[in-house]
């Protein structure tokens with residue numbers, strides 16, 4: 406199954422053999438890879454340590470010594486990348502080693518499935534274990550998957566925070582801006598937000614340190630943190646919503662300052678029912694708190710964001726270079742039709758996101774502010790699948806051309822889309838429709854609708870090239886956010 410390297414790393418058999426046999430031939434590159442591998446599986450790096458930051462290992466030759474000096478300043482991921490850039494041969498060999506890792510992982514997985522009794526291998530949810538791409542969460546295999554998954558970087562733009570200030574304030578029946586908390590019949594936490602009751606999963610309470618431990622287990626290096634959407638509070642009095650936004654944004658900023666390598670950036674929340682107040686808080690987020698943008702709902706109390714009242718908001722967003730991450734909250738377009746079967750979420754999120762794309766495009770926002778950086782959560786919902794019909798409408802119906810000189814499909818590449826689409830076929834379709842440079846990694850931590858083993862899921866895909874996986878897992882978000 407796997408061998409134990411003298412340094413303490415659990416290697417896949419074949420990957421270890423490749424590394425050992427090539428060490429003498431390609432001293433610098435292999436030394437760097439080995440250092441990265443040796444380090445990344447040894448221990449929890451802790452909050453302030455970059456994942457995989459290597460020590461100064463011994464080196465057989467001058468090239469290795471120089472590589473070691475460079476490693477003092479660079480992460481092994483960057484180091485591997487730079488070596489990859491040296492020439493095509495090295496890049497191909499590096500890809501081969503990574504490919505072997507994934508193959509070995511999959512072989513181990515099949516072997517394990519053969520040995521296991523089929524279900525009940527996932528301690529939290531046995532039903533999840535039957536899906537073939539999920540590594541069973543046993544301790545030794547957890548270490549094994551961490552070793553593999555950390556061979557490359559991963560940045561997650563879809564990671565929610567239920568702020569600690571809320572948990573602390575609502576302890577012992579207290580209130581946080583009028584929001585209370587109680588337990589349901591099964592002992593689960595419920596936030597009482599105005600007239601609404603919102604269930605919170607156990608992970609929502611986790612401290613940043615506990616988040617980091619969970620990120621380690623998932624192979625996620627960096628979370629771009631944003632609020633739990635149940636606290637948008639657009640339906641509150643604007644001053645109250647501004648208060649909760651400030652408190653949440655302060656906490657997000659504190660996370661990015663305290664753990665800059667694990668929470669490299671934050672996306673604030675705004676009191677969108679008051680455009681002036683939103684612009685003021687956006688400015689505070691961008692200029693004072695060091696956040697990189699905001700997360701907002703697909704609508705503000707039923708009004709979509711192309712409405713004239715929001716033009717000053719878009720102008721400010723563009724001028725400040727803020728990233729806008731669209732994410733629904735609560736009821737969606739499906740809710741009035743059916744609240745059963747989790748359809749307001751499983752179907753409604755996707756419908757809402759397609760409406761956001763369409764209204765911003767048809768409403769002229771994308772033409773008026775050409776430099777907007779907008780990320781559509783959940784793969785943009787039904788946008789890509791439905792774009793042909795939008796184009797057809799643009800051709801045959803005057804009202805669909807009212808503000809639009811080009812068909813809606815011409816705007817697909819003006820947006821970014823997270824990868825939360827659940828099937829490889831859907832992700833491949835998304836990439837082929839919008840271009841891989843527009844697809845970014847997201848997980849939806851910490852909810853039950855999150856991708857289960859998000860990094861492993863991407864890495865194991867047969868229909869994606871290594872370059873496409875790199876682009877999705879980290880390159881596109883590095884470029885978009887400057888992290």
Ligand SMILES: [Zn+2]
Pocket residue numbers: 563565732849
């Ligand atoms: Zn989410």
